[in-house]
Structure formats: C-alpha cells, structure tokens
Amino acid sequence: MIRPVATISATLPFAFAVLGLAVSGLSAAADAPAKAPLPPPVIERVPAGGVATPITPAPVVDRVLRGQYLVNTGGCGDCHTPWKIGKNGPEPDASRLLSGHPQSLAMPPAPKLPAGPWTVVVSATNTAWSGPWGVSFTANLTPDVETGLGGWTARQFADTMRTGKHLGGGREVLPPMPIPAYKHFNDADLDAIFAYLRAIPAVKNRVPAPLPPAPAAASKK
Numbered sequence: 001m002i003r004p005v006a007t008i009s010a011t012l013p014f015a016f017a018v019l020g021l022a023v024s025g026l027s028a029a030a031d032a033p034a035k036a037p038l039p040p041p042v043i044e045r046v047p048a049g050g051v052a053t054p055i056t057p058a059p060v061v062d063r064v065l066r067g068q069y070l071v072n073t074g075g076c077g078d079c080h081t082p083w084k085i086g087k088n089g090p091e092p093d094a095s096r097l098l099s100g101h102p103q104s105l106a107m108p109p110a111p112k113l114p115a116g117p118w119t120v121v122v123s124a125t126n127t128a129w130s131g132p133w134g135v136s137f138t139a140n141l142t143p144d145v146e147t148g149l150g151g152w153t154a155r156q157f158a159d160t161m162r163t164g165k166h167l168g169g170g171r172e173v174l175p176p177m178p179i180p181a182y183k184h185f186n187d188a189d190l191d192a193i194f195a196y197l198r199a200i201p202a203v204k205n206r207v208p209a210p211l212p213p214a215p216a217a218a219s220k221k
C-alpha cells in the first residue's frame with residue numbers, strides 16, 4: 001500500500017521521539033551511559049516525488065548522507081572549500097564546494113613573521129597555509145579525475161587518512177590537515193566520507209604542489 005507522504009513525514013518524527021524516550025528510559029534503568037543510535041535523517045527519506053520509500057533506504061543513499069554528515073561535522077569545508085566574502089562576512093563558497101585552493105589564485109611569497117609566538121599565515125580563502133612546514137595548499141576533494149580524487153579508490157583514500165601519507169605510502173600529508181584527529185575515523189566512516197565525496201559535483205581545479213620551508217638565511221632578511 002502506498003501511504004500519502006504527508007502522513008509518513010508527520011508520523012516518523014513522532015515514532016523516533018518515542019523510540020528515543022524508550023531507549024533513554026532503558027539505559028537509565030540499566031545505569032549505563034545512553035548509547036542511542038543516531039536518528040536517521042528523516043527528511044531525506046521522503047522524496048518530493050510523493051512515492052513512499054521504505055523506512056530502510058538503499059544502503060548507498062545511507063552512506064552518502066552519513067558521509068555528508070561526517071564531512072560537515074568534521075569541518076572539511078573549512079579548509080577545502082575556498083572562502084569568499086559573503087553578505088555577512090567570510091563564508092565558504094558553495095559553488096566551489098571542497099575543490100581546494102583555487103588554481104587562479106597564485107599566492108605571493110608569505111610575509112615573514114617577526115620572532116615570537118606567531119607562526120602561521122593563512123590566505124583569505126583559508127586554502128593556502130604558510131608555517132614551519134613550508135606552504136601547503138588544500139587538496140581538491142571533488143571527483144574530477146585529473147585534478148581531484150576521481151582516480152582514487154576508497155582504499156587509497158582510507159589509507160591516506162589513516163597513515164597521513166599520500167595514498168598510504170607516498171609523501172607526508174602536511175599540516176594543517178588534521179590527520180591526528182581523522183586517523184581515528186573507523187572504516188565505515190571513511191567509506192561513507194568517500195561515498196559522499198564521489199557524489200558532489202566534480203570541479204576541475206589543479207591545486208599547486210606544496211613548497212618547502214624557506215631556508216633559514218632567507219628568513220633573516
């Protein structure tokens with residue numbers, strides 16, 4: 001039977017609220033920390049077309065949505081989406097979602113910092129970073145084959161995130177890429193993140209290679 005979408009979207013949140021109550025009641029009784037499963041994203045499960053979908057959606061949809069959630073909460077866009085000045089100040093440019101340092105923005109040499117506790121300089125786009133490691137540019141994470149992750153396998157992505165080495169065995173992935181935090185993602189998380197990165201629009205944008213730290217003599221000028 002196909003039920004009207006309105007009924008389903010109205011009853012689902014209620015059902016989850018009840019489920020949530022039941023779960024928290026149970027765990028309180030057992031005196032254990034609440035370990036309720038994450039509520040599934042209800043809205044996305046009822047398509048605008050009006051056809052009722054099963055409450056358990058196809059796993060691939062689930063993975064992409066979970067990946068989007070992890071990318072949003074993991075702050076990948078803070079560094080991998082170039083920032084622009086919007087109505088309310090600087091904000092990530094959604095039209096260049098996760099496409100990395102813009103190839104059109106050639107950075108001049110980073111300003112020399114005086115001796116003292118300031119160590120890092122960042123571009124207005126939040127995509128070029130100069131610090132003790134040299135200059136790094138955030139990577140293009142879109143599925144473009146030539147300039148993004150289009151040619152990567154899920155395995156290579158997971159190995160990069162886990163080891164902090166390019167494709168799991170190449171050069172060190174430089175700061176400020178938060179490998180020390182992200183290496184704790186589990187397999188399912190990394191799989192979901194990669195599935196989401198495969199689903200976003202491909203953007204052709206060749207990110208420059210990183211630059212080594214300036215020689216000590218040059219920084220004395």
Ligand code: HEC
Pocket residue numbers: 070071074075076077078079080129136137138139141160165166167172173174175176177178182193210
């Ligand atoms: C604080 C800034 C920052 C955040 C947040 C960040 N990255 Fe990065 N990321 C970088 C920088 C900078 C590089 C380039 C490093 C280099 O060239 O060595 C990079 C590189 C990468 C690479 C390419 C590595 C390679 O070997 O080519 C991948 C993949 C990546 N990031 C994925 C992610 C994902 C997924 C997230 C969110 C879960 C994320 N990054 C969040 C700064 C960041």
